[in-house]
Amino acid sequence: MNLQTRIQQHFTASIETKQKALGLLQEPILQAAQLVFTSIQQNGKILSCGNGGSAGDAQHFSSEMLNRFEQERRGLPAIALTTDTSTLTSIANDYRYERVFARQIEALGRPGDVLLAISTSGNSANVNRAIETAHASGMRVIALSGKAGGEMKDLLQDGDVELRVPADSTARIQETHLLLIHCICDLVDHLLLAETA
Numbered sequence: 001m002n003l004q005t006r007i008q009q010h011f012t013a014s015i016e017t018k019q020k021a022l023g024l025l026q027e028p029i030l031q032a033a034q035l036v037f038t039s040i041q042q043n044g045k046i047l048s049c050g051n052g053g054s055a056g057d058a059q060h061f062s063s064e065m066l067n068r069f070e071q072e073r074r075g076l077p078a079i080a081l082t083t084d085t086s087t088l089t090s091i092a093n094d095y096r097y098e099r100v101f102a103r104q105i106e107a108l109g110r111p112g113d114v115l116l117a118i119s120t121s122g123n124s125a126n127v128n129r130a131i132e133t134a135h136a137s138g139m140r141v142i143a144l145s146g147k148a149g150g151e152m153k154d155l156l157q158d159g160d161v162e163l164r165v166p167a168d169s170t171a172r173i174q175e176t177h178l179l180l181i182h183c184i185c186d187l188v189d190h191l192l193l194a195e196t197a
C-alpha cells in the first residue's frame with residue numbers, strides 16, 4: 001500500500017469514528033458537562049488521569065479548565081494526576097504502578113469532586129483503581145473509553161457517565177476522546193455563561 005493511501009485511510013477512519021460517536025454519545029456528553037458544571041458550582045474540582053496519549057488528554061483537559069477553553073472566564077479548578085514525576089515515581093516505587101493515581105485521589109479527592117478517567121481499552125489498572133478510590137472518596141466519575149469498555153465499564157456506578165468510543169483502534173479512540181473533551185469544555189463554558197446572563 002502506498003503512503004498516500006495510508007494517510008487517506010487514517011483520515012477516513014477518524015472521520016467515520018467521530019460520526020459514529022456523534023450518533024451514540026450526544027446524551028452522555030451533555031450528562032458529563034452537567035456533572036462538571038454542578039461540581040464546580042458546588043466548589044468541587046475535576047481530577048483527571050490516563051496513560052500515554054491519554055495522560056496527554058488528561059493534561060489537555062485540566063489546562064483548558066485552569067486557564068481557558070475558547071471563552072474568556074475565570075479559571076476553573078482542575079488537577080491532572082499525571083504530571084508530578086516525583087509523586088508518580090515515589091508511589092510506583094514504594095507501592096505499585098497501579099496505585100499512582102489512586103493514592104493521589106486519597107489525598108486530594110473530596111465528596112462532590114469529579115474524576116475524568118481516560119483509558120482507550122478500559123483495562124489500565126491504575127485508571128481502574130483511581131475509579132474505585134474516587135467512589136470511596138464520594139466522587140462521581142466520567143469515563144472516556146473505547147473498544148468493549150474493558151474492566152472499567154463494570155466499575156461505573158449510578159451517577160457516573162461512560163463515554164465509550166465505538167472503535168477498536170487506540171489512535172481513533174484517542175482522536176475522538178479529544179473531541180469529547182473539547183465538547184465538554186465548550187458546554188461547561190456555556191452553562192457558566194447562561195448562569196451569569
Ligand SMILES: O=C(CO)[C@@H](O)[C@H](O)[C@H](O)[C@H](O)COP(=O)(O)O
Pocket residue numbers: 051052053054118119120121122123124127170171174
Ligand atoms: O497514545 C498511544 C497510542 O496511540 C499510546 O501511548 C497509549 O496511550 C498507551 O499504549 C497506553 O498505555 C494505552 O493505555 P489505555 O488507553 O488502554 O488505558
Ligand SMILES: [Zn+2]
Pocket residue numbers: 053170171174
Ligand atoms: Zn496516541
